[in-house]
Amino acid sequence: AQTVTQSQPEMSVQEAETVTLSCTYDTSESDYYLFWYKQPPSRQMILVIRQEAYKQQNATENRFSVNFQKAAKSFSLKISDSQLGDAAMYFCAYRSSTYNQGGKLIFGQGTELSVKP
Amino acid sequence: GAGVSQSPSNKVTEKGKDVELRCDPISGHTALYWYRQSLGQGLEFLIYFQGNSAPDKSGLPSDRFSAERTGGSVSTLTIQRTQQEDSAVYLCASQRRWGSPLHFGNGTRLTVT
Known part of the structure; x- marks a missing residue:
């Protein structure tokens, strides 16, 4: 079974600075997808960025980028130029590429990010 | 409606009561x-759920939990004889087709007293 681990329950960053959130996972599959979701107090899960395991190039979305290390099974999220609106709970998630798994996501425990003005 | 809708937003119930949580997915989303x-x-x-069938119900924690989906649209999660450990936020997500992103609702916060 696949597992996802986020070892940082809380992180803090100064506004305009850069922060990196860590995520490791365990799987025996060679093809899969990885995601970072943001959950503000509204509770709605918002997709931040996704990475296909077969792609070596790290995904980027504006101020958000990932460092995907497949051999190490590591998938960290870097937030550049942090803004107050980035404060939220961040979840790392794994999805199998196997069709019979559907789109089921396996989530880590989350990292609470606070941004200091 | 543009997004996934869940109701109620919050639910407080007494231990031992049954509760139903509702999810309205985005129109046309199959999963x-x-x-x-x-x-x-x-x-x-x-x-x-894929359509009205549930290929994977492996995460239901006990037989007190059940869910159904009708007409390939609305889904209801039912918890019978609620226990305090059932207190949580229950989130629903829908997906247009396999491989497309999941869209989440705002969840139902269930509190069992």
Whole structure:
């Protein structure tokens, strides 16, 4: 079974600075997808960025980028130029590429990010 | 409606009572997922629907939990004889087709007293 681990329950960053959130996972599959979701107090899960395991190039979305290390099974999220609106709970998630798994996501425990003005 | 709608937003119930949580997915989305988020925890998968059938219900924690989906649209998660450990936020997500992104609702916060 696949597992996802986020070892940082809380992180803090100064506004305009850069922060990196860590995520490791365990799987025996060679093809899969990885995601970072943001959950503000509204509770709605918002997709931040996704990475296909077969792609070596790290995904980027504006101020958000990932460092995907497949051999190490590591998938960290870097937030550049942090803004107050980035404060939220961040979840790392794994999805199998196997069709019979559907789109089921396996989530880590989350990292609470606070941004200091 | 543009997004996934869940109702009620909050529900307080007494231990031993049954509760029903509702999810209205985005129109046209074929897949629907239920997750549970306990305080300070990540999301725990409960059940997945493709159309009206549930190919994967492996995450339902006990036989007190059940879910159905009718007309390939609305889904109801039912918890019978609620216990205090059932207190959590229950999130629903829908998906247009396999491989497309999941769209989440705002969840139902269930409190069992």
